Amino acid sequence: MFKGSIAALITPFRNGVVDEKAFQSLVAWQIAEGTHGLVPCGTTGESPTLSHEEHRRVIALCVEAAVGRVPVIAGTGSNSTSEAIELTRHAQKAGASAALVVTPYYNKPTQEGLYQHFKAIHDAVDLPLVIYNIPGRCVVDVSPETLVRLARLPNIVGIKDATADLTRPLRTRLAVGPSFCQLSGEDATVVAFLAQGGVGCISVTSNIAPRLCARLHDAWSVGEYATVFALRDRLMPLHEALFCETSPGPVKYAAHLLGLCSAEIRPPLWEIAESSRAKIAAVLETLERV
Numbered sequence: 616m617f618k619g620s621i622a623a624l625i626t627p628f629r630n631g632v633v634d635e636k637a638f639q640s641l642v643a644w645q646i647a648e649g650t651h652g653l654v655p656c657g658t659t660g661e662s663p664t665l666s667h668e669e670h671r672r673v674i675a676l677c678v679e680a681a682v683g684r685v686p687v688i689a690g691t692g693s694n695s696t697s698e699a700i701e702l703t704r705h706a707q708k709a710g711a712s713a714a715l716v717v718t719p720y721y722n723k724p725t726q727e728g729l730y731q732h733f734k735a736i737h738d739a740v741d742l743p744l745v746i747y748n749i750p751g752r753c754v755v756d757v758s759p760e761t762l763v764r765l766a767r768l769p770n771i772v773g774i775k776d777a778t779a780d781l782t783r784p785l786r787t788r789l790a791v792g793p794s795f796c797q798l799s800g801e802d803a804t805v806v807a808f809l810a811q812g813g814v815g816c817i818s819v820t821s822n823i824a825p826r827l828c829a830r831l832h833d834a835w836s837v838g839e840y841a842t843v844f845a846l847r848d849r850l851m852p853l854h855e856a857l858f859c860e861t862s863p864g865p866v867k868y869a870a871h872l873l874g875l876c877s878a879e880i881r882p883p884l885w886e887i888a889e890s891s892r893a894k895i896a897a898v899l900e901t902l903e904r905v
């Protein structure tokens with residue numbers, strides 16, 4: 616259903632408010648560069664510090680700017696089941712193609728609690744759902760057994776896997792079948808993830824190098840592995856630089872250097888260190904020369 620390079624969009628700010636013009640320009644640029652899909656209001660979009668009104672507005676702006684040219688998978692997760700339902704209902708009303716629903720953070724639900732949380736959202740809306748499993752940020756981990764149960768629900772169509780466990784996509788493929796959409800949440804391991812049964816990546820790096828990220832997936836889809844490996848190697852220093860501090864601080868600074876938006880980030884995240892700025896600038900300069 617969804618595949619290729621899907622940008623986990625940053626949310627540009629200017630003087631403390633969402634920079635709507637910069638955001639829609641970013642969406643247009645991503646599509647022009649070949650990006651295969653868009654995710655507004657995910658982790659990279661600083662969803663934890665968006666108000667509900669801002670959250671809904673950013674999703675609507677993304678759908679409006681995309682004009683149906685690529686899928687929009689709206690981030691609608693929460694540690695409150697009722698809140699996640701409300702945000703997902705709004706995403707459906709706004710015209711999103713699907714919702715990306717992160718595991719409930721802080722509460723530490725059991726596997727049964729996770730199942731019931733996602734099932735409640737599934738039962739409340741008529742929209743494809745992609746589960747977002749990121750134990751490093753949310754503490755809880757959707758087990759393979761729970762994922763098999765969830766995959767039986769007709770509108771739970773896939774997973775964004777940010778576990779960095781490269782046995783997961785193969786185990787999931789064997790347990791659930793090839794039609795279940797597996798998207799990587801780790802830019803640096805995307806080629807290995809594809810080889811293990813994945814079909815795409817929800818990418819931080821695509822914010823900065825959308826054409827290169829899209830070309831890698833396009834080359835994979837037609838078996839041009841020499842091109843895939845060359846792009847993998849070329850992008851690796853950028854992947855590393857964009858995670859030299861807590862994301863999305865580095866990627867927003869890189870976007871600032873490219874003239875896409877300001878580097879402004881909301882507390883409790885903070886502007887990145889001077890050493891990190893120098894590292895990102897050097898990588899971008901090298902990338903442009905290659």
